[in-house]
Amino acid sequence: MSHNSFGHLFRVTTWGESHGPAIGCVVDGCPPRIPLSEADIQPFLDLRRPGRTDFTTKRNEPDAVRILSGVFEGLTTGTPISLMIENTDQRSRDYGDIAVTYRPGHADYAYEAKYGIRDYRGGGRSSARETAMRVAAGGVARKILGDGIRIRGALTQIGPHSIDRSRWDWSEVSRNQFFCPDREMLPVWEQYLAGIRKAGSSVGAMIEIVAEGVPAGFGAPIYGKLDSDLAAAMMSINAVKSVEIGAGSAVAGWTGPENADELFMQNHKLAFGSNHAGGILGGISTGQDVVVRFAVKPTSSMLVPTRSVTREGEEIEVVTRGRHDPCVGIRAVPVGEAMMACVLADHFLRHRGQTGAGAGFSFGSSVVF
Amino acid sequence: MSHNSFGHLFRVTTWGESHGPAIGCVVDGCPPRIPLSEADIQPFLDLRRPGRTDFTTKRNEPDAVRILSGVFEGLTTGTPISLMIENTDQRSRDYGDIAVTYRPGHADYAYEAKYGIRDYRGGGRSSARETAMRVAAGGVARKILGDGIRIRGALTQIGPHSIDRSRWDWSEVSRNQFFCPDREMLPVWEQYLAGIRKAGSSVGAMIEIVAEGVPAGFGAPIYGKLDSDLAAAMMSINAVKSVEIGAGSAVAGWTGPENADELFMQNHKLAFGSNHAGGILGGISTGQDVVVRFAVKPTSSMLVPTRSVTREGEEIEVVTRGRHDPCVGIRAVPVGEAMMACVLADHFLRHRGQTGAGAGFSFGSSVVF
Amino acid sequence: MSHNSFGHLFRVTTWGESHGPAIGCVVDGCPPRIPLSEADIQPFLDLRRPGRTDFTTKRNEPDAVRILSGVFEGLTTGTPISLMIENTDQRSRDYGDIAVTYRPGHADYAYEAKYGIRDYRGGGRSSARETAMRVAAGGVARKILGDGIRIRGALTQIGPHSIDRSRWDWSEVSRNQFFCPDREMLPVWEQYLAGIRKAGSSVGAMIEIVAEGVPAGFGAPIYGKLDSDLAAAMMSINAVKSVEIGAGSAVAGWTGPENADELFMQNHKLAFGSNHAGGILGGISTGQDVVVRFAVKPTSSMLVPTRSVTREGEEIEVVTRGRHDPCVGIRAVPVGEAMMACVLADHFLRHRGQTGAGAGFSFGSSVVF
Amino acid sequence: MSHNSFGHLFRVTTWGESHGPAIGCVVDGCPPRIPLSEADIQPFLDLRRPGRTDFTTKRNEPDAVRILSGVFEGLTTGTPISLMIENTDQRSRDYGDIAVTYRPGHADYAYEAKYGIRDYRGGGRSSARETAMRVAAGGVARKILGDGIRIRGALTQIGPHSIDRSRWDWSEVSRNQFFCPDREMLPVWEQYLAGIRKAGSSVGAMIEIVAEGVPAGFGAPIYGKLDSDLAAAMMSINAVKSVEIGAGSAVAGWTGPENADELFMQNHKLAFGSNHAGGILGGISTGQDVVVRFAVKPTSSMLVPTRSVTREGEEIEVVTRGRHDPCVGIRAVPVGEAMMACVLADHFLRHRGQTGAGAGFSFGSSVVF
Numbered sequence A, B, C, D: 001m002s003h004n005s006f007g008h009l010f011r012v013t014t015w016g017e018s019h020g021p022a023i024g025c026v027v028d029g030c031p032p033r034i035p036l037s038e039a040d041i042q043p044f045l046d047l048r049r050p051g052r053t054d055f056t057t058k059r060n061e062p063d064a065v066r067i068l069s070g071v072f073e074g075l076t077t078g079t080p081i082s083l084m085i086e087n088t089d090q091r092s093r094d095y096g097d098i099a100v101t102y103r104p105g106h107a108d109y110a111y112e113a114k115y116g117i118r119d120y121r122g123g124g125r126s127s128a129r130e131t132a133m134r135v136a137a138g139g140v141a142r143k144i145l146g147d148g149i150r151i152r153g154a155l156t157q158i159g160p161h162s163i164d165r166s167r168w169d170w171s172e173v174s175r176n177q178f179f180c181p182d183r184e185m186l187p188v189w190e191q192y193l194a195g196i197r198k199a200g201s202s203v204g205a206m207i208e209i210v211a212e213g214v215p216a217g218f219g220a221p222i223y224g225k226l227d228s229d230l231a232a233a234m235m236s237i238n239a240v241k242s243v244e245i246g247a248g249s250a251v252a253g254w255t256g257p258e259n260a261d262e263l264f265m266q267n268h269k270l271a272f273g274s275n276h277a278g279g280i281l282g283g284i285s286t287g288q289d290v291v292v293r294f295a296v297k298p299t300s301s302m303l304v305p306t307r308s309v310t311r312e313g314e315e316i317e318v319v320t321r322g323r324h325d326p327c328v329g330i331r332a333v334p335v336g337e338a339m340m341a342c343v344l345a346d347h348f349l350r351h352r353g354q355t356g357a358g359a360g361f362s363f364g365s366s367v368v369f
Helices: A038-048 A096-100 A108-115 A121-126 A128-145 A183-198 A226-235 A248-253 A332-355 B038-048 B096-100 B108-115 B121-126 B128-145 B183-198 B226-235 B248-253 B332-355 C038-048 C096-100 C108-115 C121-126 C128-145 C183-198 C226-235 C248-253 C332-355 D038-048 D096-100 D108-115 D121-126 D128-145 D183-198 D226-235 D248-253 D332-355
Strands: A011-016 A022-028 A065-067 A081-086 A150-158 A205-212 A240-245 A263-266 A269-272 A290-296 A306-309 A315-318 B011-016 B022-028 B065-067 B081-086 B150-158 B205-212 B240-245 B263-266 B269-272 B290-296 B306-309 B315-318 C011-016 C022-028 C065-067 C081-086 C150-158 C205-212 C240-245 C263-266 C269-272 C290-296 C306-309 C315-318 D011-016 D022-028 D065-067 D081-086 D150-158 D205-212 D240-245 D263-266 D269-272 D290-296 D306-309 D315-318
Touching: A011 A128, A011 D022, A011 D081, A022 A128, A022 D011, A038 A065, A038 A128, A038 A332, A081 A128, A081 D011, A108 A121, A108 B332, A121 A128, A128 A332, A150 A183, A150 A332, A150 B248, A205 A332, A205 B248, A226 A240, A226 A290, A226 A332, A226 B226, A226 B240, A240 A248, A240 B226, A240 B248, A248 B150, A248 B205, A248 B240, A248 B290, A290 A332, A290 B248, A332 B108, A332 C332, B011 B128, B011 C022, B011 C081, B022 B128, B022 C011, B038 B065, B038 B128, B038 B332, B081 B128, B081 C011, B108 B121, B121 B128, B128 B332, B150 B183, B150 B332, B205 B332, B226 B240, B226 B290, B226 B332, B240 B248, B290 B332, B332 D332, C011 C128, C022 C128, C038 C065, C038 C128, C038 C332, C081 C128, C108 C121, C108 D332, C121 C128, C128 C332, C150 C183, C150 C332, C150 D248, C205 C332, C205 D248, C226 C240, C226 C290, C226 C332, C226 D226, C226 D240, C240 C248, C240 D226, C240 D248, C248 D205, C248 D240, C248 D290, C290 C332, C290 D248, C332 D108, D011 D128, D022 D128, D038 D065, D038 D128, D038 D332, D081 D128, D108 D121, D121 D128, D128 D332, D150 D183, D150 D332, D205 D332, D226 D240, D226 D290, D226 D332, D240 D248, D290 D332
Parallel strands: A263 B306, A306 B263, C263 D306, C306 D263
Antiparallel strands: A011 A022, A022 A081, A065 A081, A150 A205, A205 A290, A240 A290, A240 B240, A263 A269, A306 A315, B011 B022, B022 B081, B065 B081, B150 B205, B205 B290, B240 B290, B263 B269, B306 B315, C011 C022, C022 C081, C065 C081, C150 C205, C205 C290, C240 C290, C240 D240, C263 C269, C306 C315, D011 D022, D022 D081, D065 D081, D150 D205, D205 D290, D240 D290, D263 D269, D306 D315
């Protein structure tokens, strides 16, 4: 079952609420003898951390992760790795309004309809705070995958403003607070988001995650497809409403010849003429870059008043005053990277389990694109 | 593990290759005492059946399903239901070319890279033929869900031609061979597809699946979200490259106020002003229609020659002469419906298991949209 | 979930009732490129087959297994292997009595209490006939494990008559119809069982399964222990009421020094002075023989009248006239072997997945006992 | 996968090493709106706590459990419940010997053979300390089951001294430090264990767990049998070497008439003449008491010297000086009770999920024994 767990051989179980004493996760199935310390995980958490940029929530959490088990003398032991982050900046205040009001677009109503109870403080379990543990688990996953697999993400659209893909520069991504690969888009986004923030509004975004160096063979037909697991992983991130692999929804408009990724030989190796498939065919990686895109909706926590109802059925106008992200999609970039890492680590172990990993055919192990 | 299984409490395991003696599935976890016979399943298979329309493959399979277990005197017994369809129209012919050639866009290369072996006859396990068993399992799932939940699908785009949503008419869907809800689009698609077929080409499509009557409360945070499972389900269908919930990727361009589904009271019931969320908030159903969309790529099996390589690394031109669908997306409509049914049946049982199903809060049980 | 599935990476799902058209199973996760045909599986089925000996049921089933998928040109492809056996000797007769009567010791009442319905023909799903598919799956598991791991079983007790372990001779097991390793016990058992059969009674038995050549390292703490999975596997066999590992329940009466398996060096290899642990420490194999024992109760289907009630609450005397085993434990030997094979195959793949199988420490790879 | 998780709908994942900063577990799937606080769990931990009696380890751990998530205003919310216990009495000392020595009967060698590394401090992950989290999870499980199901355990044998079952008195169990139901056995065990402790030795034990009030219908054929899951649960407890249901291994020696639990009517209810089946038929509960027994081996940590080897292959004599239990089986009683509670809670939810729990046939809901 998978209520709060993700993955099979590399399996992550998260717990914790936004305003409880702590949040945490248990990472099970990690191979033994991998060097691991908090320093391997913390940098990724710092990229997701609230309060890092002008356009993310002002909640100030150091998000200092602690390893509580599964590591001995600096090496993983193969037993479960417990990671924990203490919540330190839960503001004590009166939650009276939120406690009885359903915010449009929020999980308030859905949780109450399901469970008949909800921890309304800061969104409880449905808070984006939970994604910190995905990022922590992703740090462990990256160590399993090793340096041969490189996972990077970028923001490609904020509201109506999409980047120009011809200007894509990965080195630019780490230089700005937007994870933006198009330097010329920066001033546009800055000005636009300043307006959104000033209006007490919020806006959606599009994120793209790319994994280079993934060997051919990860994934499994039919319900363990690599793209199927990636879709589940990305769609499980708060506020995500779409997932695309490679060319994604564009393929609905294409003909076969337009869509075909031609094959040829280059330096005695198999090469592809394009990567519309996003590195996955029949649910199995081909050796090309694995490419995933997902849309994040604008957060429903905003100062703009919205019509809603209370638990007692009274009609009201909702205004959410807390500390929130005008564009929650920005912080979704390291979360998307982490989910990519977790899915790949799981499929690496699954592939090795079933096939012995490379004991067989290896023609495609080095692919040229 | 989920290589070839789908779902948890309602669990489907499929098996079989395109040109083997049969294909089948085992449906486990079905509640007892549900009336079930082949006649409950066959109509859905008939809708997916090859050879049904002018624009689907000419392979002629009756696709007659047999129930081999789990049903006694017309009622399910709670034990596994084994369903089987014999393959009858596998053409015996020389597969010599396909056996050593990697078709661009096909799983040929990926399977071989993973396993070092593949059943190349008709695509083997990667053939869309596997989806017949999804449709069969979906027939059982519908019986579990009962008449209160209605699942319907439609084709909304073929190549460059999208329907006009203002003309959406569900009653039209069953009257044409395209599952098209826009009557005025029919002649356009017919003419366009005739051209595609004549050119030996293929084209992509967009499919939308809608489930009405889903009670609030299905789904579970965080990794058992209803939308996360729907994303996995749809992305596991052959040739699917994107999945969207509700407004989908459009939300990346929207502001908070544009995206908000307002809440109000109508006849003493909770009502929503719109359904951008696609019926799911925080991973849990809200009582609104559950809406999913996915793009299907053009099949790579076509007469248009494409550059490729053989297993031995020789460059060639590939032409696939078999019997194939110019628009495989058409037959994906009943498959998408079936996956929706399977996901909902699973979440119904999971919800009932954890909560006792409605023993608690039931305010949202009747939602007006 | 595991209602009708067993194992994780090597995963078996069975289906079928005693008097349905067929029984079958789907074996998922099998590594690719393993030579496999019906001839690899049939011999094990023949050993379990009803009608083989004087002291098993007279139902005459050829139990001819068919491979319906997952094998191509004599090799496994890594996709699910569907195995099926048609039921050929279901006697058509009036089941009126059984339909409304709860046989003491049978699953009749329990099934009805759970499901409100049961297929009463020949025991339906609760029939020992299901174990044929375990044996079939075990045949596949043995191919994965290879010749280095040898799995054998024997009957050590029938009713009050236990073998003398000092006379244990494996070569004797295949020479008699009881799987008995003690030649001198044969006439005792024959005479005793003849009496049981004549009296229309039945009797219990004890079975021991030994796996030689299991490398150190199979199993996983804490809930994936090798012995925990073996316990579940054996206890899931019909009529089994106890499972013991190594010295088993005897350890309750022992002191630490009596129980200790001393370690020493022999020819520069690690050696054990005894094997009270049954080859498993901390849930992980040590390289010694893995030893499991289980008790099978006497079948409750017998001619001796027993007091019972009908579904309507009427008190009656039950006499079961069908074709039944006076000692069902005899046919449990190949079933126990098969479950051992399935558990070991699963743990082999799981161990390889997590650790790379032998990439690390290998001191214990060759153990002397 | 189940390396460190147990159960399906009620799912427990444990983490932590004996000498790490803390141990903990995540309980997922708990129904919402159940009153829960630390006070519901702590009493069971106190019964298992080291240092409670004269005959358990002197390690002094308060074992104070904290609830870190999943409970809001005193009620469960349906989200994961994180439980944690800090380790406070790990003695800092030189572990040099243990670090390189394989203790006979310990998991030292097996862990190292599997992982190539082990946390040797206090047994690391293989320490019985992990069982504290089972007891904590069991406390939650009991709240789910409610007062209608009563779970109790007792010690029935220490070394050669078995209780007289005719003197069984449940009220006696809570009055002595041995969980002994036979008052006359107390002085015998006291004197015997004093001798064992003085000799620096250890001894095995037999434990019996009984659950009263379990409704008919829990469990599922074939691989989700209630007895199969109980066998896995008990065998996963450290040092357990056998599991028996009801009459257990005795059935190997019985005839059908001896084994049969006759059925009759009493006050218009179904009643059983005996309970050799231990409350389970065909893997499904019958409404009778569910009875499980398991043997615990003597701990291998003792002052009696035992022959062994070091990691480098040097032969030595091992003496374990730490703080250990002369009869570790005593503290296994609350652990066995907890595992029974966890298995029953899981099957309650699974049964409710599939069948709607009592929506159908309910004849057997009140059983007289």
